[in-house]
Amino acid sequence: xxxxxxxxxxxxxEGKVKRMCAPTWxxxxxRTYLTVLFSTSIMAPGIIIGFLYTRLARxxxxxxxxxxxxxxxxxxxxxxxxxxxxxIVLVFWACFLPFWIWQLVRLYSSSLQLTTQTQKCIxxxxxxxxxxxxxxxxxxxxxLTKNYREYLRxxxxxxxxxxxxxxxxxxxxQCSWG
Numbered sequence: 514x515x516x517x518x519x520x521x522x523x524x525x526x527e528g529k530v531k532r533m534c535a536p537t538w539x540x541x542x543x544r545t546y547l548t549v550l551f552s553t554s555i556m557a558p559g560i561i562i563g564f565l566y567t568r569l570a571r572x573x574x575x576x577x578x579x580x581x582x583x584x585x586x587x588x589x590x591x592x593x594x595x596x597x598x599x600x601i602v603l604v605f606w607a608c609f610l611p612f613w614i615w616q617l618v619r620l621y622s623s624s625l626q627l628t629t630q631t632q633k634c635i636x637x638x639x640x641x642x643x644x645x646x647x648x649x650x651x652x653x654x655x656x657l658t659k660n661y662r663e664y665l666r667x668x669x670x671x672x673x674x675x676x677x678x679x680x681x682x683x684x685x686x687q688c689s690w691g
Contacts, residue, residue, distance in 0.1 A: 517542075544620045551613050559606060566598045573598075600653055608646035612639040 517538045523531035536543055573595070615635060619625060627635070 517546075540620075547616055547620060551617060555609050555613050559609070562605060563602050566602050570595050570598050597653065601650070604649050604653060605646060608642050608649070612643040615639045 517536055518534045519537050521533050521535045523533060525531070538546070619632075
């Protein structure tokens with residue numbers, strides 16, 4: 514990308530020269546570049562992630578149905594793990610796909626009749642959505658896990674014990690200053 518961009522200078526606004534990076538390649542070359550980039554950075558990783566998480570879910574279900582230690586009562590599959598796996602894959606696609614669809618539609622559709630301001634707004638929104646994937650994933654991994662829910666439950670209990678014992682002690686205390 515760095516080789517195919519050049520620095521251009523535009524008109525002066527408030528005494529400052531406006532500088533911009535502009536692509537130097539043809540529309541067809543740029544279209545090919547973005548298509549290859551989409552295929553290698555979104556489609557391939559997305560398919561691999563989906564495949565690996567599907568295998569993980571199958572392995573997990575199988576381990577729940579046929580535990581390694583032969584117990585008389587078989588455990589039922591835990592749906593929450595499967596929900597977490599499905600959520601991770603779904604959030605990946607939901608965050609990245611709109612951005613890439615927008616990029617490719619602009620390149621391949623010549624009949625797109627949107628104002629420049631509308632295009633800027635859509636571009637801004639889909640870019641923010643793409644970056645939000647990095648913000649959402651930690652929440653998925655922490656909020657959907659059993660350990661985190663147990664931590665919150667214990668924290669709530671400990672806080673309640675602390676405040677209730679404080680109230681009990683506070684009712685027996687007398688003011689010594691006046």
